[in-house]
Amino acid sequence: MRERTTKEILSERSAARQTIPLFNIEALDKIKSDFHSWKRSMLNSKPLENWHAVPQTVLGSEIPREMLYTPLNIANLDYSQSLGNPGGEPYTRGIHPSMYRGKLFTMRQLCGAGSAEYTNRRLKMLLAHGATGINLLFDLPTIQMFDSDEPESRGYVGTVGVPINHVSDMEAVFDGIPIDKISVSLVTHYPRNTAILFPMFLVTAQHRNVPWASLTGSVQNDFIMETVVRSATEYIPPRDVFRIQCDNIEFVLGNLPRWNFITLNGYNLREFGTSGITEMAVAIANGIATIQAMQKRGYPVDRIGERLAFFWSCSSDFFEEIARLRAVRRLWYRITRYRFEANNPRAMWMRCHVQTSGLSLTREEPKNNIVRSAYQALAAVLGGAQSLHVDSYDEAYSVPSEESSLLSLRTQQIIQAETGVTEVVDPLGGSYYLEALTNELEQMILDELDEIERMGGIVEAVEEGWLHRKIANYIQREQIMIVNGQIRLVGQNYFRAPAVKMPSISIYQHDEDLEQAMRQKLAVIRRQRNNQELINALNSLKQACVHGSNIMAHSLEAVQAGATVGEMREAFVEAFGPWHPPKYL
Amino acid sequence: MTDRRSIVKVLMAQFPLETHSRGLLTVSTMLRDEGMEIVLIGNALPERIVECAIQEDADVVGISTYCGGELILAAQLMKAAETRKIKGRTVFLIGGIFPLDSIPKLKKMGFSGVFPPGSATKDIVLCIHNALSSLEK
Numbered sequence: 001m002r003e004r005t006t007k008e009i010l011s012e013r014s015a016a017r018q019t020i021p022l023f024n025i026e027a028l029d030k031i032k033s034d035f036h037s038w039k040r041s042m043l044n045s046k047p048l049e050n051w052h053a054v055p056q057t058v059l060g061s062e063i064p065r066e067m068l069y070t071p072l073n074i075a076n077l078d079y080s081q082s083l084g085n086p087g088g089e090p091y092t093r094g095i096h097p098s099m100y101r102g103k104l105f106t107m108r109q110l111c112g113a114g115s116a117e118y119t120n121r122r123l124k125m126l127l128a129h130g131a132t133g134i135n136l137l138f139d140l141p142t143i144q145m146f147d148s149d150e151p152e153s154r155g156y157v158g159t160v161g162v163p164i165n166h167v168s169d170m171e172a173v174f175d176g177i178p179i180d181k182i183s184v185s186l187v188t189h190y191p192r193n194t195a196i197l198f199p200m201f202l203v204t205a206q207h208r209n210v211p212w213a214s215l216t217g218s219v220q221n222d223f224i225m226e227t228v229v230r231s232a233t234e235y236i237p238p239r240d241v242f243r244i245q246c247d248n249i250e251f252v253l254g255n256l257p258r259w260n261f262i263t264l265n266g267y268n269l270r271e272f273g274t275s276g277i278t279e280m281a282v283a284i285a286n287g288i289a290t291i292q293a294m295q296k297r298g299y300p301v302d303r304i305g306e307r308l309a310f311f312w313s314c315s316s317d318f319f320e321e322i323a324r325l326r327a328v329r330r331l332w333y334r335i336t337r338y339r340f341e342a343n344n345p346r347a348m349w350m351r352c353h354v355q356t357s358g359l360s361l362t363r364e365e366p367k368n369n370i371v372r373s374a375y376q377a378l379a380a381v382l383g384g385a386q387s388l389h390v391d392s393y394d395e396a397y398s399v400p401s402e403e404s405s406l407l408s409l410r411t412q413q414i415i416q417a418e419t420g421v422t423e424v425v426d427p428l429g430g431s432y433y434l435e436a437l438t439n440e441l442e443q444m445i446l447d448e449l450d451e452i453e454r455m456g457g458i459v460e461a462v463e464e465g466w467l468h469r470k471i472a473n474y475i476q477r478e479q480i481m482i483v484n485g486q487i488r489l490v491g492q493n494y495f496r497a498p499a500v501k502m503p504s505i506s507i508y509q510h511d512e513d514l515e516q517a518m519r520q521k522l523a524v525i526r527r528q529r530n531n532q533e534l535i536n537a538l539n540s541l542k543q544a545c546v547h548g549s550n551i552m553a554h555s556l557e558a559v560q561a562g563a564t565v566g567e568m569r570e571a572f573v574e575a576f577g578p579w580h581p582p583k584y585l
Numbered sequence: 586m587t588d589r590r591s592i593v594k595v596l597m598a599q600f601p602l603e604t605h606s607r608g609l610l611t612v613s614t615m616l617r618d619e620g621m622e623i624v625l626i627g628n629a630l631p632e633r634i635v636e637c638a639i640q641e642d643a644d645v646v647g648i649s650t651y652c653g654g655e656l657i658l659a660a661q662l663m664k665a666a667e668t669r670k671i672k673g674r675t676v677f678l679i680g681g682i683f684p685l686d687s688i689p690k691l692k693k694m695g696f697s698g699v700f701p702p703g704s705a706t707k708d709i710v711l712c713i714h715n716a717l718s719s720l721e722k
Contacts, residue, residue, distance in 0.1 A: 505684050585617060
C-alpha cells in the first residue's frame with residue numbers, strides 16, 4: 001500500500017477536530033440575507049457581472065477575487081484552529097508572540113562584487129549604515145564551482161559577486177568583520193557548492209580562533225536550485241545532489257547548533273518562472289523529503305525543524321503576497337505537527353527571508369521600481385517575514401549601484417521607523433478578504449504538494465522533468481500575457497510614455513586586471529601547497545561520495561589541504577557522474 | 586548552404602557560466618511558435634557552440650547573455666566561427682543584458698542582430714529573415 005500523502009493525513013486530522021465557528025448561525029443568516037438584498041438593490045448590473053475579477057500580475061496565482069468579502073466567505077472560521085495568537089499554534093499570525101515589537105526583521109541586503117578586498121569594504125559600509133546581517137554573493141565561476149583560471153571562467157571573474165577560489169579568498173572577504181557577532185548568510189545556492197564554500201568559511205573561522213558553535217547564519221543548500229533553477233554545462237544526478245544536501249545538514253547538526261543549514265529557496269524558482277503556489281509547494285515538498293531523509297539518519301523532526309528556513313519571493317499582488325506568507329506558515333505548522341508529530345514549537349515555525357521580486361521591475365522609467373519594491377517590502381512585513389532584502393531600482397538592467405543599494409536599505413528603515421506598521425502584530429488578521437485568500441492559497445499549495453507526492457516525491461518529480469516542464473509552460477504563458485498587455489506594467493506596456501528614454505545599462509564591467517590577479521594567485525597557491533596531501537584529501541572525498549559516508553569531514557580536509565573550488569567540483573563529478581536534465585522544448 | 590530549407594533552424598545557447606536561462610527559454614519558445622526549428626543546447630563554451638552549429642547544420646545561432654563578459658566571449662565565438670568557416674554562412678544573433686555601447690561593437694564583430702531587454706519578437710523574426718536573405722545573395 002502506498003504511503004499516505006500529506007494532504008490525506010491533514011484532511012483526516014481536520015475531519016477529526018471539533019470546531020468552534022467564530023460566527024453564530026443566526027448572525028450568518030442575517031448577514032446572508034442582508035448581503036443578497038444589498039447586491040440586488042444597491043448594485044446595478046455591471047458590477048454584478050464582474051463580481052469575480054482575476055488579477056493579472058507578474059508571477060501571480062490568478063485566483064479570482066470577489067468584489068467584496070464578508071463573513072460569509074469565512075463562515076466556518078474557527079479562531080483558535082485557523083489563526084490562534086501569534087507565537088502559538090497554528091502560527092498563522094506570526095511565529096513570535098510580540099513579532100516586530102520584540103525583534104524587528106533583519107535588514108539583510110545582498111552584497112558582493114569585484115575583488116575580495118572591495119567586497120570587504122562594501123560589507124563594512126553596509127554594516128556602518130545599520131545593516132544587521134550579511135548576505136554574501138559569489139561571482140559566477142564560484143557559484144558554478146569553477147576556478148578563475150579555467151577556460152569556462154574567461155570573462156566572468158568578479159561578475160555579480162566575489163571570486164573565491166581558495167580559503168585565503170574567504171579570509172580576505174571577512175577580514176575585520178566580527179563573524180562571531182554578526183549573522184552571515186552565504187548565498188551558496190547549491191548543495192554541492194555549499195559543501196565547498198561553507199568549509200572554506202569554517203576554516204576561516206578556525207584560523208581566527210572563532211569557535212564554530214558561536215557562528216550564526218545560513219547557507220542555502222537547496223537541491224532544486226542545482227538541478228532545476230540552475231543553468232549549467234554539467235550536472236550530477238538529482239538523487240546525489242539531494243544526498244549532499246542532507247550530508248551538509250547532518251554536519252551542521254553535529255557542529256554548529258546556531259547555524260541554519262538549509263534555506264528552501266522558493267525565490268529563485270519563482271523568479272525563473274512559476275506561480276507563487278508552485279514556489280511554495282516545491283519548497284515544502286523539499287522540506288518534507290529532507291525531514292524524512294534526516295529521520296532515516298536518526299535525527300528527530302524536533303531538531304531538524306529548528307534550523308530549517310525558507311526564502312520567498314514577494315511580488316506585486318499586495319494582498320496575495322501577505323496571504324501567502326500567512327498560509328504557508330499555517331501549512332508548515334500543520335505538516336510538522338500532524339505529519340511528523342513534532343513537539344518542539346521551534347520546529348513548527350516557518351521562518352523566512354523575503355526578497356522583493358526582481359522580475360517585476362522594468363527598465364522603462366526605472367524609478368517606478370522604487371515604488372514597486374516598497375509596496376512589495378510592505379507586503380512582506382505585513383505578512384510577518386523574519387528578514388528582508390529590497391531589490392534596488394536598477395536591478396532590472398544593472399548590478400545595483402552604491403546609491404541604489406543604500407536606497408533599498410532606507411526603504412526598509414522607513415517601513416520600520418516611520419510607517420508604524422511594526423507596532424501591531426498581524427495587523428490585517430481577521431480581514432474577511434485576507435482570511436478567505438489565506439485559506440484558498442493554503443488549499444492550492446496543498447493540492448500541488450499532493451500532485452508532487454503522488455509522483456513519489458520531489459526528487460522523482462525533478463528526475464521525471466515535471467518541474468522543468470511546468471516552468472517552460474509558465475514562462476511562455478506569462479510572456480504572452482505581458483506582450484499582449486494582459487499583465488500591465490506601468491511605463492512599459494501600460495501608460496507607456498510616447499518617447500521612452502531607456503536608462504543606460506551599467507553592469508559590472510569585466511575587470512581584466514582582477515581576472516589576471518586571481519589566475520596568478522592560483523598559480524602561486526598550486527605551486528606552494530603540498531600537492532600529495534591534496535590528492536589524498538580529494539581521493540578520500542571521492543571515496544566518501546561513492547561509499548555513502550558523510551562528505552563534509554572530507555570536504556573540510558580538502559579545504560585545509562588547499563583545495564580549490566574547481567578541484568572539488570571535479571571530485572564530485574568524477575564520483576557521481578553526469579546527469580542530463582530533461583529537455584525543455 | 587545554398588539551398589535553404591523552408592524551415593529555419595536555430596541553435597540557441599548561452600555562454601558556459603550563465604546561471605539564468607529565462608531569456609534563452611523565452612526567446613526559444615517565441616521562435617518555435619513562429620514556426621522555426623529550435624535546438625536548445627544551453628550552456629557551452631564558444632568553441633562548442635560553433636561545433637554544435639556545424640553538426641546541426643543550423644541557419645541561425647542565438648546567444649543569450651546576462652552577466653557581463655559578452656565582448657570577450659562573443660569575440661571568442663566569432664573567432665571559432667571564422668576558423669570553422671561558418672562565419673558569413675550562418676546568422677549570429679545575441680540578446681540579453683549588456684551595456685548599450687557593446688551594441689555597435691557586437692555588430693562589428695559580425696552579429697546580424699543585437700537585442701537588449703524588451704526587444705519584440707517581431708523584430709527578432711524580421712532580423713532573422715533579412716539576414717538569411719542577404720546571406721543567400
